Amino acid sequence: MLIFHIATATDWSAALASGAYTTSTRGRTLEQEGFIHAARAEQWRGVHARYYADADEPLVLLEIDTERLASRVVLEPAVPGGDETYPHVYGPIEPAAVLRAVPVDDALGATSFSALFxxxxxxxxxxxxxxxxxxxxxxxxxxxxxxxxxxxxxxxxxxxxxxxxxxxxxxxx
Structure with a gap:
């Protein structure tokens, strides 16, 4: 399964150097949150609009192949009792599991992820x-x-x- 995560370019560069991505979401680490927030293809734009639209630093969209992850991925409701589920990664993301890291501005400008590909x-x-x-x-x-x-x-x-x-x-x- 492919899942997506919005990362700062700085955090992603640090992950490439260290071998592990451990930022859960904007301003929170995996250790603080307990998992890394992710989204399906149809969800990441909404996540960007709600939580990252005002970001003043470069962002990248990580396309993650869950088959390459050592960490467990669980689909869970965003809010208790909610119907919509989001993928949560319970552990670090290895850079080898990331198929592509695309500048978010490029991804937003594409009419679809297929067009970006x-x-x-x-x-x-x-x-x-x-x-x-x-x-x-x-x-x-x-x-x-x-x-x-x-x-x-x-x-x-x-x-x-x-x-x-x-x-x-x-x-x-």
Missing amino acids: LRELMRAAMLGLLVVVLAAVGALLVDEALGGWGVLVGAGLGAALAVALAAVAVRRW
């Missing part, structure tokens, strides 16, 4: 195309200069340049 897929395809094109150009240029192994060396150099450019582009996105 498609946009990211297109970015990845464009970066892949860049690698292929620069590898081909490198192979052609270096082959004429070196001959023999020049094609392989040129393709490697072109691909390495493309990967370096892609890394810079990904950091900016």
Whole structure:
């Protein structure tokens, strides 16, 4: 099952460094709350509107695969006796369980999470195309200069340049 959690970019960066995400909700830790608040795909926008709309720091939307979590996930009512349930994660979230961390502004701007996924897929395809094109150009240029192994060396150099450019582009996105 996929669940979602809104995190500050700072908390998510700290989790990547430490290997565990332990913020329950805005201003509360897992230790204080006893679990980490999460939402289903159709719920996270409402959570953002109610609790994070006035945030003055960058936020990211974490897409979490519950099958990858070591911690237990329980669907529980938001209020005692309520009908609507929310996923609660009873333990830390390992960064490996997070499939994507997307800036909330980007996620809110997407017409659907599928549209956001498609946009990211297109970015990845464009970066892949860049690698292929620069590898081909490198192979052609270096082959004429070196001959023999020049094609392989040129393709490697072109691909390495493309990967370096892609890394810079990904950091900016």
